[in-house]
Every structure is written in structure tokens, then in C-alpha cells.
Amino acid sequence: MPDAAKPVSKSQTTITELMIPSYANFGGKIHGGILLSLMDKVAYACSSKHAGTYCVTVSVDRVEFLKPVEVGELVSLHASVNYVGRSSMIVGIRVEAEHVKNSTVRHTNSCYFTMVAKDDHDKPAEVPKLILETHNDVRRFIEAMHMKEIKSRINEQLDDVKSTLHVNEAMELLKKERCIIAFKDEE
Ligand SMILES: CCCCCCCCCCCCCCCC(=O)SCCNC(=O)CCNC(=O)[C@H](O)C(C)(C)COP(=O)(O)OP(=O)(O)OC[C@H]1O[C@@H](n2cnc3c(N)ncnc32)[C@H](O)[C@@H]1OP(=O)(O)O
Secondary structure, eight states: OOOSEEEHHHHOEEEEEEOOGGGBOTTSBBOHHHHHHHHHHHHHHHHHHHHSSEEEEEEEEOOOOOSOOBTTOEEEEEEEEEEEOSSEEEEEEEEEEEETTTTEEEEEEEEEEEEEEEOTTSSBOOOOEEEOOSHHHHHHHHHHHHHHHHHHHHHHHHHHHHHHOOHHHHGGGGTTSSOOOOOOOOO
16 A cells, blocks of 8 residues: 655655766766756656656756766755655756865756656556645745646647747748748748
């Protein structure tokens, strides 16, 4: 019988990994794909601890590589379940890069992974309720509720734009953009 509720603290997970030279891109900085893969790993570990089942990644929000990560730094990814629905969980991930020699820690990114728990038949499975033990837990839960709502509004608006867009009529919008229209013969 799965737990009816679990505290946020029970599934909080941190992964720390040394950034080795083979993780670097042509510019010598750590490849974004490596960081994304670590984020996926920690989101999976954290969500499956909460759910007690296999989980899948459904959606990734607010991944922005604003500060490069260097070879030799220790990257720590701190994950916690911020919000639960019926089968979905929003996992917040804080990424920090530590330069061991000069003892500096930089916050490089915070992002949000939506994970869904699956049962043995590959169907979405109900997850335990979340026990909010601190004011931070409550703040993150409420922020996630807002995030979900804003995202759904943005998705609706984008669908609306796509379904009502008439390219020939909208070309006027391109006048100030840095693009050149050069149609080749279209079949
Ligand atoms: C460079 C080196 C590489 C090395 C590499 C190593 C990588 C090391 C990683 C290891 C870590 C392992 C990680 C394994 C995990 C995967 O990798 S999973 C692979 C990628 N993900 C998938 O395949 C998921 C595919 N999608 C699905 O299976 C289905 O769409 C889902 C997610 C089950 C949803 O199914 P559905 O029939 O729509 O079910 P439905 O009941 O409508 O929705 C279920 C829930 O999903 C939510 N949902 C549905 N769509 C969305 C959406 N778009 N956004 C948000 N929520 C949604 C619903 O709101 C609902 O939530 P609740 O109300 O239940 O809370």
C-alpha cells in the first residue's frame, strides 16, 4: 500500500558531479546537454522517491544557461518536489557550480521538471500528497500552482496564434525584423 502523504524533505535529492574535460564543448565550457542530462537524472531520482514508482519526464521549464560552467568545477543539483497533482509532480532544481580552489559557489540556474508517475501498466499513477513542513515548502507549492496556470494560459494563446495566423497578411510584422524574404519556387 503506497504512503498517503510524504514530506518534501523525504525525497529531497542532491547530485554532485565533477566537470571533466570530456564534458566540454568547442568553447571549453561545459556542454548544456550534459547539464540537462544531470537535471533529468536528479528530477527522476527525486520524483521516484516521492512517488515510489517509475516516473517519466513530461515537461521542462525555465532552463536557461546564463552563466557558463567551467571544467574542474563541482556541479551540485539540489532537487525537491515543489508541487503534486494527481499523478504529476513539479520538481524544482537549483544548480550550483563550486570552484574548489577558491571556495566560490555560483548559482547557475533554477529550473522546473514536470514528472509523471507510472504504474506497472504504464498508466499515470496517483502519487502521495505532499506534506509542507516549512514556509519555503508552502511558498514553492503556491509558486508552482501559479506557474502551472500561467503556462496553460500561454499554451492556449500560442495555439490561438497558430490557428489564426495567415502568413500573407502577417508579413507586415516582419518589416522591422532581421530577416529577408527570398521565396524559392514552391511546389
Ligand atoms: C549526453 C549524455 C546522455 C546520457 C543520458 C543519460 C540520461 C540519464 C537520465 C536518467 C534519468 C531517467 C529518467 C527516465 C525518465 C525518462 O527519460 S522518460 C522519457 C521521456 N518522457 C516520456 O517518454 C513521457 C511520454 N509521455 C507520456 O507517457 C504521457 O504523455 C504522460 C506523461 C504519461 C501523460 O499521459 P496522458 O495520457 O496525457 O495522461 P493524463 O492522465 O492526461 O495526464 C497525466 C498527468 O500528466 C500531466 N500532463 C500531461 N501533459 C502535460 C504537459 N504537457 N505538461 C505538464 N503536465 C502534463 C497531466 O496534467 C496529468 O497530471 P495530474 O493531473 O495527474 O497531476
